[in-house]
Amino acid sequence: MSIIKTIEELESWSAGADRKNRTLGLVPTMGYLHEGHCSLIRAAKAENDLVVVSVFVNPTQFAPGEDFESYPRNIERDYELAIAAGADVVFNPEVGEIYVPGSSTFVEVTGDITKKLCGASRPTHFKGVTTVVNILFNIVRPDRAYFGQKDAQQALIIKKMVRDLHMPLEVTVCPIVREADGLAMSSRNVYLSAEERKQAVCLNCGLQKAWEYLNSGSDDSRSVRKLIEVIENHIKGQDLAVIDYVRILDGETLEEINGIEPGKAALAAVAVRFGKTRLIDNRVLSVEVR
């Protein structure tokens, strides 16, 4: 099997793959694969007979001036890593294969869930994501699709889209895979200079400090305002870090909350720029019901 570039080739593979009796898991990616992606492929392989990994740098989720052109690409290496992790097929279409000439249809999830966090900094981003994910679902027709918790807001939005539109598949969200020092793996980490890379660990450390404060027993340990301050103060200690956002919101709806309620998950999410590189990370915060 080699890299599949067209829908026609994918359909002919699918026709020979006994799809009626075999389940298929899809792992959508933008390529430049790392261990985070491989963990999704392994999860897909454990639960399905067949696994398709798509590698497509989707232009509609990048705004003008963002890094669409310079996004790291290495399809040969991606192919090797995907197959080693258990993929049956790597689907790597050209832009014109996904977006037919004259294409003008978008799928958009509305409300707080797409407007907050990355939706505030990248207002057209999620409309591009939900549109391409929809197109990939229509082409591949998976039984299950796999996404990473690193992009927590994206995962919530896709789950909502699937629910709202009665899409006939299951969405699984896999845990964040981190480097040894705690930095969340991301294809964009390769943009970082040596000094930026060292300081980038502050996203995860700031989130860890919030977790520790939440469990410290202080009077204000459940206060969202205080926990945000804890994270911000930690990140501001790094001279190259420029905060885009630090927010703590309802873990399902991304609505505003004032405090962490027992038995209810909250999402602490951060986006931080190091030069031209924008990194994101998050942690689910919860306290036990007593």
Ligand SMILES: Nc1ncnc2c1ncn2[C@@H]1O[C@H](COP(=O)(O)OP(=O)(O)OP(=O)(O)O)[C@@H](O)[C@H]1O
């Ligand atoms: N560290 C990680 N752990 C778990 N899943 C991840 C991780 N990094 C990416 N993913 C997931 O892999 C899928 C494809 O992501 P993508 O190709 O954009 O990689 P990325 O490393 O997040 O890239 P970027 O640098 O663009 O954010 C998404 O569902 C994403 O959440």
Ligand SMILES: CC(C)(CO)[C@@H](O)C(=O)[O-]
């Ligand atoms: C889901 C996705 C592959 C859609 O282009 C992308 O947003 C990503 O890699 O997270």
Ligand code: BAL
């Ligand atoms: N994983 C996020 C894809 C993006 O930033 O466009």
